[in-house]
Amino acid sequence: MLPNLVPSEFSSLGARLCREVLASRFLERDVEVSILLPPASAEAAGPYPVLYLNDGQDLERLGLQATLDTLYNSGALLPFVLVAPHANELRTQEYGTAGHADFNGRGSLAGAYTDFVLQELLPFAQANYHASAEPTEAVMAGFSLGGLSAFDLVWHHPSHFTRAGVFSGSFWWRQRALGAGYTPADRIMHSLVRGGQLHPHHRFWLQTGTLDERGDRNENGVIDSIEDCLDLIEELRKTGLDLSQSLRYVQVEGGHHHPDTWGRVMPDFLTWAFGKEQSAHELPAPLPVVRLCFDPSLVPSIVPSSAPGPVDILPLVLPAEATPEQPAAALVSLSVPEPTFSMPFTRPAEGDFLPYAAGYINQIPADMSPLDALRNQPAEIHAVFANLSEAQAEKAYAEGKWTLKEMLLHQIDSERVFAYRALRFARADSQDLPGFEQDDYVANSGANARSIASLLAEYDATRVATLALFESFTEEQLNRRGTANGGPATVRALLYIVPGHERHHLNIIRERYLSIL
Numbered sequence: 001m002l003p004n005l006v007p008s009e010f011s012s013l014g015a016r017l018c019r020e021v022l023a024s025r026f027l028e029r030d031v032e033v034s035i036l037l038p039p040a041s042a043e044a045a046g047p048y049p050v051l052y053l054n055d056g057q058d059l060e061r062l063g064l065q066a067t068l069d070t071l072y073n074s075g076a077l078l079p080f081v082l083v084a085p086h087a088n089e090l091r092t093q094e095y096g097t098a099g100h101a102d103f104n105g106r107g108s109l110a111g112a113y114t115d116f117v118l119q120e121l122l123p124f125a126q127a128n129y130h131a132s133a134e135p136t137e138a139v140m141a142g143f144s145l146g147g148l149s150a151f152d153l154v155w156h157h158p159s160h161f162t163r164a165g166v167f168s169g170s171f172w173w174r175q176r177a178l179g180a181g182y183t184p185a186d187r188i189m190h191s192l193v194r195g196g197q198l199h200p201h202h203r204f205w206l207q208t209g210t211l212d213e214r215g216d217r218n219e220n221g222v223i224d225s226i227e228d229c230l231d232l233i234e235e236l237r238k239t240g241l242d243l244s245q246s247l248r249y250v251q252v253e254g255g256h257h258h259p260d261t262w263g264r265v266m267p268d269f270l271t272w273a274f275g276k277e278q279s280a281h282e283l284p285a286p287l288p289v290v291r292l293c294f295d296p297s298l299v300p301s302i303v304p305s306s307a308p309g310p311v312d313i314l315p316l317v318l319p320a321e322a323t324p325e326q327p328a329a330a331l332v333s334l335s336v337p338e339p340t341f342s343m344p345f346t347r348p349a350e351g352d353f354l355p356y357a358a359g360y361i362n363q364i365p366a367d368m369s370p371l372d373a374l375r376n377q378p379a380e381i382h383a384v385f386a387n388l389s390e391a392q393a394e395k396a397y398a399e400g401k402w403t404l405k406e407m408l409l410h411q412i413d414s415e416r417v418f419a420y421r422a423l424r425f426a427r428a429d430s431q432d433l434p435g436f437e438q439d440d441y442v443a444n445s446g447a448n449a450r451s452i453a454s455l456l457a458e459y460d461a462t463r464v465a466t467l468a469l470f471e472s473f474t475e476e477q478l479n480r481r482g483t484a485n486g487g488p489a490t491v492r493a494l495l496y497i498v499p500g501h502e503r504h505h506l507n508i509i510r511e512r513y514l515s516i517l
Contacts, residue, residue: 038079054146056084141165158199209255213475360500373499435485
């Protein structure tokens with residue numbers, strides 16, 4: 001008998017969700033595990049094939065349960081069990097290559113994670129959820145750094161599983177920093193494959209996206225994430241892997257380093273791993289394993305996802321007449337160079353930010369780059385103050401509310417805090433960052449004692465620095481995450497929060513301040 005199931009919104013015809021907590025002695029923490037069982041109608045007497053999937057906390061963001069339901073209902077899949085342990089704030093230490101931390105010390109707990117998987121997770125799944133102990137029926141998969149971890153586990157432990165699925169794998173993982181004499185030979189997984197031995201039953205599904213990042217270390221026109229993956233495929237070929245039989249490489253044209261892309265390409269992976277024979281034969285041909293010659297017509301089609309629509313942005317109408325007590329502040333034109341790359345517009349997904357931040361993120365239209373929003377906003381801010389006297393800017397719309405000067409300095413303070421968080425997370429700093437009490441900041445800011453011109457000058461300088469920081473981030477850095485104010489945040493979410501927060505305050509000016517000006 002299978003264990004009791006957690007109630008699910010899906011019918012008995014769909015995948016069934018269970019949740020467990022394992023007390024791991026290797027990781028010295030409780031590990032939450034999400035398990036998806038096949039539909040009740042597909043129950044089998046014998047053990048099920050099994051997928052072990054890193055980053056189980058992201059199943060909802062991937063839309064995995066709905067994807068499974070669709071594939072099961074269409075008869076495309078054989079029944080299997082999905083076992084997905086959750087990562088936590090130590091993700092960058094627990095994932096990686098078990099025997100080799102990277103140049104920055106990340107992956108220091110990857111050996112302990114391997115022990116957890118092999119000695120705790122697998123026995124648990126086999127004993128409690130009918131997961132097969134046959135290596136050829138076990139698949140390990142993951143995303144980004146979790147994909148590197150999955151590949152490392154399968155490569156070194158074919159007695160437990162022989163197939164790996166890697167979505168946008170972090171095959172850049174290296175033992176030397178780029179500015180410290182790095183060469184391609186410093187990539188750790190490539191070296192491990194070169195020095196290792198292929199197992200006869202090894203099979204690999206590898207995926208990259210053409211917008212995984214923007215980095216191009218050797219300036220050969222191929223982004224690093226694609227080149228690192230193709231180089232690893234070449235190392236596998238040299239070990240004797242039959243690329244035509246044992247490898248599926250899928251390149252997603254326009255694919256991002258993000259759960260949105262991974263969720264939409266998931267049916268291809270699941271059909272490769274657990275598809276019925278006819279379904280597997282019907283898979284579209286993957287991109288040929290070539291360098292610099294990509295044929296988009298051979299890439300599996302990806303259906304665009306629907307994203308919640310943004311709020312409407314109304315024009316900011318300021319008073320036509322004002323009686324300034326002194327000359328108005330001049331409108332400053334920021335000289336910010338346009339980036340040489342095209343910024344991907346993938347929006348943050350649920351789980352990338354605290355719930356309150358959704359109100360800021362949704363202020364940015366779906367068809368607008370957040371960088372463009374950052375560039376355009378200074379003109380609006382300067383327009384607010386252009387015809388105001390110092391006295392008018394020191395007036396609140398109600399008792400106990402902020403003045404316009406205080407609101408402007410609050411915007412500056414908040415932008416600096418959000419940008420600082422983005423910098424820390426982009427540099428893979430896993431320390432929890434505290435929140436800040438905005439009312440205390442405003443009360444101690446001295447904003448009303450300053451001139452409009454000085455506040456606008458500080459605002460301009462802050463915005464130029466913020467733009468320079470966010471424009472420097474690679475796609476991989478945008479998707480890095482940390483914890484601030486007691487909850488999660490990705491660098492990508494913070495990129496949307498900064499202009500969204502300012503739009504929020506511009507709306508307040510429109511709604512509450514204009515009548516008193």
